[in-house]
Amino acid sequence: MARLKVAVLISGRGSNLQALIDACVQRDFPAEIRLVLSNRSDAQGLGRAAQAGIPTQVISHRDHATRDEFDAALDAALQAAGIELVCLAGFMRLLGEAFVERWRDRLVNIHPSLLPAFRGLDTHARALAAGVRFTGCTVHFVRAAVDDGPIIVQAAVPVLPNDDSEALAARVLAAEHRAYPLALRLIGEGRVRVGGDGRVEIRRATAAADAVLNPSA
Numbered sequence: 612m613a614r615l616k617v618a619v620l621i622s623g624r625g626s627n628l629q630a631l632i633d634a635c636v637q638r639d640f641p642a643e644i645r646l647v648l649s650n651r652s653d654a655q656g657l658g659r660a661a662q663a664g665i666p667t668q669v670i671s672h673r674d675h676a677t678r679d680e681f682d683a684a685l686d687a688a689l690q691a692a693g694i695e696l697v698c699l700a701g702f703m704r705l706l707g708e709a710f711v712e713r714w715r716d717r718l719v720n721i722h723p724s725l726l727p728a729f730r731g732l733d734t735h736a737r738a739l740a741a742g743v744r745f746t747g748c749t750v751h752f753v754r755a756a757v758d759d760g761p762i763i764v765q766a767a768v769p770v771l772p773n774d775d776s777e778a779l780a781a782r783v784l785a786a787e788h789r790a791y792p793l794a795l796r797l798i799g800e801g802r803v804r805v806g807g808d809g810r811v812e813i814r815r816a817t818a819a820a821d822a823v824l825n826p827s828a
């Protein structure tokens with residue numbers, strides 16, 4: 612079985628990268644991480660990749676005059692490595708429309724809320740302020756608008772009475788570490804398709820639960 616060739620783009624801690632690395636070592640996993648790219652040389656995730664023997668590359672936005680040039684440098688590195696799918700995992704740069712279109716339906720992101728609620732930053736503080744009873748995370752295909760695009764997998768977690776943003780972030784992060792590998796597996800198995808209506812269809816889904824995680828508190 613040919614495994615899907617994946618690049619993971621990071622800017623920091625890389626705990627989602629680690630979850631994907633751990634998934635990819637399973638013998639029957641349909642994807643492999645061929646490259647980890649970071650825009651920051653001090654990203655902790657680079658060490659995780661090196662530890663796993665995965666090639667890494669730092670492409671700093673500071674070395675490029677414009678976003679288009681930065682995006683082109685990323686694209687060149689991805690092409691050179693023969694990458695088929697790009698996973699954003701805490702990558703803190705906005706990608707331009709040309710890059711997003713070039714990688715359409717081959718570019719995924721994980722966001723720490725149940726989209727379309729709480730796009731953008733500080734999702735957990737905003738979820739607490741709004742008084743929602745559930746929040747979670749979303750793995751979605753990337754579109755030009757921020758935190759927009761067809762939803763692949765979501766995981767829900769409860770908001771508990773004494774939560775602060777840190778406690779809630781930790782609960783959501785644990786869910787992220789399950790949701791992202793699940794989404795990558797579904798894509799690697801060739802089961803994810805974006806329909807004409809812009810929604811994701813999971814082929815051969817045996818249960819609604821195929822793309823839904825609702826871990827207990």
Ligand code: GRF
Pocket residue numbers: 623624625626627628700701702721722723748784787
């Ligand atoms: C995660 O919460 C992810 O949802 C968001 O950025 C954070 C990255 O964390 N996009 P890590 O670097 O994967 O630990």
